[in-house]
Amino acid sequence: MPYDEALERFEPVLGLETHVELGTRSKMFCGCKTAFGAPPNTQVCPTCLALPGSLPVANAQAIESTIRIGLALNCSIAEWCRFARKNYFYPDMPKNYQISQYDEPLCFDGYLDVEIEGQTVRIGIERVHLEEDTGKSTHVGGATGRIQGADYSIVDYNRAGIPLVEIVTKPIPGTDRLAPEVAKAYVTELREIMRSLGVSDVRMEEGSLRCDVNVSLMPRGASEWGTRTETKNVNSLRSVERAVRSEIERQAAVLTGGGKIIQETRHFHEDTGGTTSGRSKEEAQDYRYFPEPDLVPIAPDMAWVAELKAALPEMPSVRRQRLQAEWGLSDLDMQAMYNADALDLVEATVAAGAPAADARKWWMGELARKSNESGTPLADLPITPAQIARVTELVASGALNDKLAREVLEGVLAGEGTPDEVVERRGLRIVNDEGELSAIIDQVLADNADAAEKVRSGKIAAAGALVGGVMRASKGKADAGRARQLILDKLGVSE
Numbered sequence: 023m024p025y026d027e028a029l030e031r032f033e034p035v036l037g038l039e040t041h042v043e044l045g046t047r048s049k050m051f052c053g054c055k056t057a058f059g060a061p062p063n064t065q066v067c068p069t070c071l072a073l074p075g076s077l078p079v080a081n082a083q084a085i086e087s088t089i090r091i092g093l094a095l096n097c098s099i100a101e102w103c104r105f106a107r108k109n110y111f112y113p114d115m116p117k118n119y120q121i122s123q124y125d126e127p128l129c130f131d132g133y134l135d136v137e138i139e140g141q142t143v144r145i146g147i148e149r150v151h152l153e154e155d156t157g158k159s160t161h162v163g164g165a166t167g168r169i170q171g172a173d174y175s176i177v178d179y180n181r182a183g184i185p186l187v188e189i190v191t192k193p194i195p196g197t198d199r200l201a202p203e204v205a206k207a208y209v210t211e212l213r214e215i216m217r218s219l220g221v222s223d224v225r226m227e228e229g230s231l232r233c234d235v236n237v238s239l240m241p242r243g244a245s246e247w248g249t250r251t252e253t254k255n256v257n258s259l260r261s262v263e264r265a266v267r268s269e270i271e272r273q274a275a276v277l278t279g280g281g282k283i284i285q286e287t288r289h290f291h292e293d294t295g296g297t298t299s300g301r302s303k304e305e306a307q308d309y310r311y312f313p314e315p316d317l318v319p320i321a322p323d324m325a326w327v328a329e330l331k332a333a334l335p336e337m338p339s340v341r342r343q344r345l346q347a348e349w350g351l352s353d354l355d356m357q358a359m360y361n362a363d364a365l366d367l368v369e370a371t372v373a374a375g376a377p378a379a380d381a382r383k384w385w386m387g388e389l390a391r392k393s394n395e396s397g398t399p400l401a402d403l404p405i406t407p408a409q410i411a412r413v414t415e416l417v418a419s420g421a422l423n424d425k426l427a428r429e430v431l432e433g434v435l436a437g438e439g440t441p442d443e444v445v446e447r448r449g450l451r452i453v454n455d456e457g458e459l460s461a462i463i464d465q466v467l468a469d470n471a472d473a474a475e476k477v478r479s480g481k482i483a484a485a486g487a488l489v490g491g492v493m494r495a496s497k498g499k500a501d502a503g504r505a506r507q508l509i510l511d512k513l514g515v516s517e
C-alpha cells in the first residue's frame with residue numbers, strides 16, 4: 023500500500039533496539055583480544071568457547087562504558103544488579119546460553135531528544151544493559167547467503183564474548199508520517215553519542231552498531247496498539263529509514279485486506295528495501311532466564327557514578343549548537359555539514375588555524391565532490407585538516423588562488439606530498455615576479471592588438487579578454503587583479 027494511504031488509515035508505533043559493540047581491548051568475560059578482521063577462531067580461549075571448568079570474569083572497562091552510555095542517555099543507574107543467563111541454542115553461541123541482563127538492567131528509564139524538521143522529539147529509553155556478542159556464522163552455497171538452501175555452515179568465534187550494550191527504547195507513538203525519519207535520526211544521534219563517549223567505533227558496516235526495528239500499526243482513533251514485528255540487524259542509517267517505511271506499507275496492506283500481523287522477526291533486504299518473514303518471536307519465558315551463578319552482582323559505587331557523570335564530554339547536540347553559533351551558520355548549512363559527516367573535519371581545520379568559512383568551503387565543496395566521485399567517506403580521504411588549513415593560509419597570503427589551491431588539493435590526494443611539496447613540484451605558486459608578469463602581459467598585448475586598442479580608446483570592458491589571455495598564458499598562475507591593473511597602466515587608462 024502506498025505510504026500516504028497507509029498513514030491515512032493507521033498510526034505507527036515504533037520501538038528500537040540497538041546493539042553497540044564496545045571498543046574494549048579484551049572480551050566481556052575473558053582476556054581474548056577483540057580486533058576486527060583477525061583470521062577466524064584465532065581470538066578464542068576456553069572461557070569464550072565455553073569449555074568445561076572455565077569461569078567468566080566481568081570486564082570492568084565494559085561496565086564503566088555502559089554506565090557512561092546510560093548517563094549520557096539520562097538514565098538512572100542501578101545500585102545493584104545481576105547478569106542473567108538467557109538460554110537458547112544457536113551454533114554461533116558455544117555456551118548454548120548468552121550471559122545478558124534480564125529484569126535488572128544496569129541503566130534504566132532515560133531519554134534522548136532528536137531534532138526532526140525543527141521540532142524536538144523525546145524518545146524514552148527503557149533500558150541499557152550489558153551482554154556478550156555471539157560468534158558469526160557463514161552459510162556456504164545457496165543463493166541468498168542464508169541458512170536455507172546452504173550446503174554447509176562455518177562458524178567464527180572471534181566475536182563470541184565481545185561486550186555488547188543493548189539500548190532499548192520505550193514504545194514511540196505519535197511520530198505519524200515522520201516515523202521513518204525519527205527512527206533514522208534516533209540511531210544517528212545514538213551513534214554520535216557513542217563516538218563522543220569514545221566507547222565504540224560504531225561502524226555499522228562492520229556490525230559494531232546494529233539496529234532491530236519494531237513497528238506496529240493501529241487504526242486511526244484506536245486506543246490499543248497493534249501487534250508488532252521486529253526487523254533484525256538493520257545495518258545502515260538509510261536502511262533503518264527504509265525498513266520502517268516498508269513495514270508500515272506492508273502491515274497496512276495486510277490489515278486492510280482483513281489479515282492479521284503475527285509477532286515475528288523479519289529480515290530486511292538491502293536490494294529490494296523490503297522485509298521477509300524470519301522466525302516467530304520467542305517470549306521471555308522461552309529463554310528460561312535465571313541469575314548467572316558464576317558472576318558476582320554489579321554494585322557500582324554511586325560516588326564513582328557521580329564522577330563519571332561529571333566527566334561526560336559535551337553531548338553532540340550541545341556541541342552542534344555551539345559550533346553553529348561560533349561559525350555563524352544557518353540551520354540548513356549546519357544540517358548539510360552534519361549529514362556530510364564534516365563537523366569534526368571542519369572543527370579540526372579551524373583548530374589548525376583556518377577561518378571557519380574557508381574550512382567549510384573546502385570540505386563541503388571540492389573535497390565533498392571528490393568524496394562522492396570516489397565513494398570514499400570524507401574522513402577517509404588521504405588529506406588532513408592541518409593540510410587544508412595550510413592551503414587556506416597559502417590562498418590568504420596570495421601565494422595561491424582558488425584554482426591553484428584546487429590543484430594543490432588534487433596533488434595531496436594523489437599522494438604527491440604536503441601542500442607545500444605539491445606547490446613546489448607542480449610549480450603552482452602564483453607569479454608574483456613583476457618582471458615575469460610584465461613580460462607575459464607584453465606578449466598578450468602584442469597578440470591581441472585589437473582588444474588592446476579598444477581598451478586604449480576607453481572601452482575598458484575589453485580588458486577582461488586581455489586578463490583572460492594573461493591567465494591562459496600563465497597557466498592560471500597570475501594574480502588576475504594585479505594583471506588587470508598592469509594592463510590598464512600599460513595602456514594608459516584608469517577605471
Ligand SMILES: [Zn+2]
Binds near residue numbers: 065069
Ligand atoms: Zn576468550
